[in-house]
Amino acid sequence: MRLPPSPPGAIPFLAHLHLIKKPFHAHAVRPRPAPRARLHPALRLPRRRGRDIPGVRQGVLHGARRDLRQPLAAPLAEARDLRRRRVRHRQLRAALARPPPHRRGAAPLGTPRRRHVGRHLRRGARHGAAAALRDDDRGRRRPRAGRAEAQAVRGLAQHPLMEAIAETKAVRPESDADDDTDMSPEAQEFKQVIDEVFPYVSSVWWDYLPVQRWFDVFGVRNKILAERRRMGDGVYSEKKSLIAVLLTLQKLEPEVYTDTMITAFGSNLFGAGTETTSTTVEWAMSLLLNNPGTLEKARAEIDAAVGRSRLINAGDLPRLGYLRCIIAETLRLYPAAPLLLPHESSADCKVGGYDVPRSTALLVNVYVIHRDCSWRSTALWEEPGRFVPERFKGGKAEGLFVAPFGMGRRKCPGEALALQTVGVALGSLIQCFHWSRVDGVDVDMSEGSGLSMPKAVPLEALCRTREAMYDVLQKL
Ligand code: HEM
Structure with missing residues (x-):
């Protein structure tokens, strides 16, 4: 068996765990691969679930891209949940959980049921995004004159999601408005849950220490249980939110669309959709502030295509090619899920010419792939660290590997909504x-x-x- 090479420095019990530095995507996965290496060296991590198989937690580069693009019914696409034991089904499984039934292997891709759900999700999302971005709501969320903080940008990106998924207003009604926040109490509560829990669920080594199976090392389990109790049983609505759509489907297939599944799916979408979207808007604004020329160019495009007598809406986006290039370039440089979600091989397979045993955890480091300029002798991205939206213009980046939303059957189902919202x-x-x-x-x-x-x-920033x-x- 030809296993991927491993860096030196493994110690008993912890294996390479002590070498991991934060942020994980930028450091741990760059133990200087050999030039033109097809795969980064594999880090060995403590045994998971008592199996005698080393976890390979690593960015997969270069040649491996082809393998990852192959029919992703392949073993790597499985991505069984690494944390199933601790983060149980009902709440806050966020993007870490097993896919809901219609996205699982049991219902093969393209089956009528999957297509049906996908169509409803997209329609629900469109409806929500459109409703959420109605002019009257948006006005209240505009940053106040003077200083705009990340929080205001986040609120703007969060609203369409909350509306699309649960018809939950992210914005406080005018009558309740106070000076401190524009967010509705529901939105504030949800935001608080995300803020509190995300730093814990994204911890890297938490997953790999066997001791955490017996002890709640960081108090995470308790936190999640407490939040689950606090959030209750989900938010239902008669209107056409995603949850309402799922409740309609429940009538047709009650054994699939159980209450539990709907609640978990709703929190999955919230968890997976809010931070990713708002973080992307924040990165994009930051890049534009540092590149005022690009900002002006984008504004000129919007003025020409939309005018100044009304606000931009989702229907304008197809005509705003430069804005779409800016978003693509932002997602290339700062993909909101730099290591995608953990994938796990469901059978022995080969990646980049190396054997990957069954049950190996594999992280695809799109952050590194998106900044890669050394594949073969041809440069993949010219000056990969620079923000150049033009590189996406007129399909110029076609054929280059950009996968901020992942790939294959576990690809992000919220991609269309995310691009529209952003x-x-x-x-x-x-x-x-x-x-x-500022200054x-x-x-x-x-x-x-x-x-x-x-x-x-x-x-x-100042606005x-x-x-x-x-x-x-x-x-x-
Ligand atoms: C800029 C915004 C977003 C980015 C960059 C993003 C990226 C991703 C990525 C990389 C994955 C994992 C794919 C893989 O492992 O191959 C994922 C999964 C997922 N995303 Fe997104 N996402 C975004 C927005 C959204 C939105 C708006 C929603 C829903 C409303 C959403 C829902 C999900 C769900 C439910 C999963 C898990 C899918 C599964 O386990 O099968 N995401 N996303």
Whole structure:
């Protein structure tokens, strides 16, 4: 068996665990691979679930891309949940859980049931995004004059999701408005849960210490149980939210669409969709603030395609090619899930010419792949560290590997909604406000650690309403 090479330094019990540094995607996976290496060396980690198989927790590079693109019914696509034991079915399984029944192997891709659900999800998402971005709501969420903080940007991106999934308002009604927050109490509560729990569930070594099976090392289990109790049994609505759609399907197939499944699916979507989307908007705004020329170009495009007499909406996005390039370039440089979700081989297989035994945990490091310039002798990305949206113009990046939403059967089901939400949120910010950096200092672009690769230093910027948009905003 030709196992991927391992770096030196493994010690008993911990294997390579002590070598892992934060943020994981940027450090642990770069133990200097040989030039043109097809696969990063594999880190060995403590045994999982008592099986005598070393966990390979590693970024897969270069040649491995082909293997990963092959029919992903392949063993690697399985991604069995690594944390099933601890984060139980009902709440807060977030993106870490097994897929809901219609996304599991039992219902093969393309079966009528899967297509049916997919169609409803997309329709529900469109409905939610459209409703959420109704002009009257958006006006209240605009950053106040002066300083805009990451929180305001997040609220803007979060709203369509909350609306699409549960018809839950993210914005406080005018009558209840106070000066501290625009968020509705439900939105605040949800945000609090995400903020509290995400740093824990994204911990890397928590997964791998056998001792955590007996002790709740970080108090995570208790936290999740407490939050589950607090959140109750889910939010139901008669309107066409995703949850309402699933409840309709429940009537047709009650054994599949159980209450438990719907509750878990709802929290999965919330968990997987909010931070990723809002983080992407925050990274994009940060990049634009550091590249004012690009910001101006995007604004000119919006002015030409949308005008100044109304706000941008989702229907405008197909005509805003440059804005879409900005989003693609942001996701290339700062993919919200830099290691995708953990995949696990369900059978022995080969990746990049190496044998990968069954039950090996495999992390695909798209962060590194997206910044790779050394595949074969041809440069993959020119100046990969630079923000150049033009590289996506006119399909120029076609054939290059960009997979911020993953690939195969476990690919992100929220991709269309995410691109729409990010597009409208970012487009509105560009269209309505003049932006500048605080004290003229470059926005700090360091990456923090966490499942959705947050910024280490939350974005703070100065904004001023554009005169040309003043009337439009006044009428909201
Ligand atoms: C910019 C925003 C987003 C990014 C970058 C993103 C990225 C990803 C990635 C990389 C995966 C794992 C794919 C893999 O392992 O191959 C994933 C899974 C998932 N995403 Fe997203 N996502 C985003 C937004 C959303 C939204 C808006 C939703 C839902 C409303 C969503 C729902 C999910 C779910 C449920 C999964 C788990 C799928 C499964 O386990 O089969 N995501 N996402």
